[in-house]
Amino acid sequence: MPQLTELLPVEAIRLDAPAPDWQGAIRAAGDLLVANGVSTDAYTQEMLRTVEENGPYIVVAPGFAFAHARPSPAVRHTGMSWVRLVEPVPFGHDTNDPVRLVVALAATDASAHTQAMGALARLLADPETVAALDQAPTPESVRQILVRAEEPDEPAEPSEPAESAEPAATKAAGGSGGSGGTHTILTVCGNGVGTSLFLKSTLDKVLDRWKWSRYINTEATDTISAKGKASEAVAILTSREIARALGDVGVPVRVIEDFTNTKEVDAALRDLYDV
CATH class of the missing domain: 3.40.930.10 (Mannitol-specific EII; Chain A)
Structure with missing residues (x-):
């Protein structure tokens, strides 16, 4: 790669x-x-x-x-x-x-x-x-x-909301991904090859800090595919413009303004999982 x-x-x-x-x-x-x-x-x-x-x-x-x-x-x-x-x-x-x-x-x-x-x-x-x-x-x-x-990251500061416990379902999970076991969170952009990967990288970094990576799959995808995949996810993270394009997909959609900001993504996860 x-x-x-x-x-x-x-x-x-x-x-x-x-x-x-x-x-x-x-x-x-x-x-x-x-x-x-x-x-x-x-x-x-x-x-x-x-x-x-x-x-x-x-x-x-x-x-x-x-x-x-x-x-x-x-x-x-x-x-x-x-x-x-x-x-x-x-x-x-x-x-x-x-x-x-x-x-x-x-x-x-x-x-x-x-x-x-x-x-x-x-x-x-x-x-x-x-x-x-x-x-x-x-x-x-x-x-x-x-x-x-490109050098490896230094160890991140601890930011675990619940030690390394398995996450419970989100507050408003609508799809099968919110019923326990491994969850899926989608990051979405118009084409699925660029900005969604930026957001996925930031999301993965936060999940690593929480020690929740083993429980939550993250997938970068495009707007059209996200509508079909939403039923298998517990939530979608995306931009304001793409959130409008998606409309109601049956799972929580959280708008992230700065795709590189771990604090903003951290806050969105805390809201989703009520931690």
């Missing part, structure tokens, strides 16, 4: 790029994918259409947008690009605007880049690392920070 730095060569990093609006910001990231042979211009149009159809759910953390679309023939091989804007631009997100960093992903399938997404999520969850990225003077210095992000 490729590492973050394997998917993001220094040639795919551009700093202090101009962009008049969110469309220009995504095009700048898409142009880098094209220039590095990762995708075609058609994929850039697909990334733009994803936001036009689903809203700014790709703005997963303050100042950060993760542009992507579904795997398609417009993707030649899995890769990423990194664009730091000279001036931030609004994407229309209620809490995370304006955006200064746009990372684009083009993937040939929904799973090969999971490890890289986890590394990127950990990196963007650390305020000191985010500040260093914001001030990095060259693409080479950005890449060095990314290399450090």
Whole structure:
């Protein structure tokens, strides 16, 4: 499974790029994918259409947008690009605007880049690392920070709400997943290959701290698949825009504003499991 730095060569990093609006910001990231042979211009149009159809759910953390679309023939091989804007631009997100960093992903399938997404999520969850990225003077210095992000996590501080006891069913579980045994929680985005993986990584980190990972399966998926899988889950975590698109799926849906924020995900789990 490729590492973050394997998917993001220094040639795919551009700093202090101009962009008049969110469309220009995504095009700048898409142009880098094209220039590095990762995708075609058609994929850039697909990334733009994803936001036009689903809203700014790709703005997963303050100042950060993760542009992507579904795997398609417009993707030649899995890769990423990194664009730091000279001036931030609004994407229309209620809490995370304006955006200064746009990372684009083009993937040939929904799973090969999971490890890289986890590394990127950990990196963007650390305020000191985010500040260093914001001030990095060259693409080479950005890449060095990314290399450090791939190092194993240090042991997390304890945050176990109920020691290592098995979780009870959620307060409002609607599907079979809430009746005991192993539970399933879905993280959902429009395409199932990008932002949902960010949220899954953060959710997994919280469950590890709680020592509940053995009891709860986590699955990143897309909006269409989530509607079919909801009956097998105890809950869904997603963005505000995707929650609106899902509607009533028979299980609790919790909106997460910052997909890299373990405290926000921790609070959502405590509410779900009444702990």
